[in-house]
Amino acid sequence: MSLGRTAPRLDLLRLPGLGRFARWRYARLTLQLPLLALALLAVFDGLIGRQVAPQNLATVSVWLHYRGLLVLALLVLGNLFCAACPLMLTRGPSRLLGRFLPRLSWPRALRNKFLVLGLTVAFLFAYELFDLWASPWLTAWLIVGYFGAALAVDSLFPAGTFCKYVCPLGNFNFALSHVSPAQITARDPDVCRSCAGQYCVNGRVEGAGGRGTLGGPSAPLLQLEPLPGAQTFPGCETTLFVPQMRSNQDCTLCLNCVRACPHDNVALAVRAPTRSWARWRPRADLALLGTVLLLGGVANAWAMVPGFRRAAQAVAALVHTRSEALVLLILLGGLLLGGTALTLAVFRLSSRLAGHPEGTRRAARRWGVVVFPLAFAIWAGHTSFHFLTGWASIVPVTQQALGRLGLFAGSPDWTLAALVPENLLFPLQVALLYAGYGASSYLAVRVARDGGAWWAAGPLLAWLTVLAVLTVLILGQPMELRGTLLDGGR
Structure with a gap:
């Protein structure tokens, strides 16, 4: 295996307090519990509370704040939302259910991103068809469905299967985390060369007869029972081997590898994203996922402006239908399928001009890295609009939800919902787009x-x-202004 890389210049885990917290056994649980409490409160408010989207915690927290804070976290540090994901608290119940259910192997044909790609497209379609941002009830059931899916998949299949191969949100985070300034890596590659246990991926057990590994890359420790009297340190839940990581792809930032490594050789290194992109050549399925996210970002933003409504009316008149589903299928499907086909054709043309007359799969692998910075910029520009138009509304909707439980006695302060930094919205969106466009253009020239x-x-x-x-x-x-109390457009 190739481990020939130099030690990181700046390791965030060397900062005072941060490294100690990361190695603490309950560090991830500390991050997960507040989000679990918020998710449960959002489900309660979505099912029981007023079905007015701007005044319900389910819709405000999911469609305004989650998406906006997610891209901010990716830009500032990394995949923090997967690190704090409360869905992973289903791992305990899934291990219990696993005692009574057959343990299956995830089909080899699905060990890629094609299932996630299909689920992502289905979500984009359902988001518009069912107006999810406007329905607290549907949003609450979507949260419940996510928890149920995580429990079911990880009860039947090895732990981490849901994150890596099924979860659209997790894979959205994986794909866009390539812009993040930090990445898990090895401090000293020579230490990894001499490590027989590969503890970062296999996990480690300490005590009860000494140190050893449990499981392997295909059977991570997370699905096994701890030995009596021993302290267990689970390995990577998506089976990544630290010294071979070349990107943030499939990294949940759970930091299991940090705790499992007995040599203290795992770093959270600050990096220059463009330099890492220039060395990364994504698989064809990852390149296709990035392309769909790029075009999906354009489609998701387009559906919010008057031009989309005019196009929908024209299509409905052209095909003589009143079916919203059919119109959305034509418009969104046409943009996604047509745009993807055109992108792949451009990949092949660029390969041909470079003297490499290769097939679509190889061309996508050669050029696929180019789409990720612009994809992030489009989603960041769009979600920042939603977040900034409703950034303070999380306070009154939380107060109202807690009031229904008898945990808040005052009146919600709805004046906070009108605090919108209007002068910053469009300039910020354009700045993000310029940055993403510049990074993607740089990569195109670099690869060429x-x-x-x-x-x-x-x-x-x-x-x-x-x-x-x-x-x-x-x-x-x-x-x-979906999900806010404000009327009209920008």
């Missing part, structure tokens, strides 16, 4: 130059420019 033909980046640069300009035009239109 590495192939010996910088001009091969031309088709990709043209396509990236079209998408960036289209997104700026969309975000510049009056946009629905």
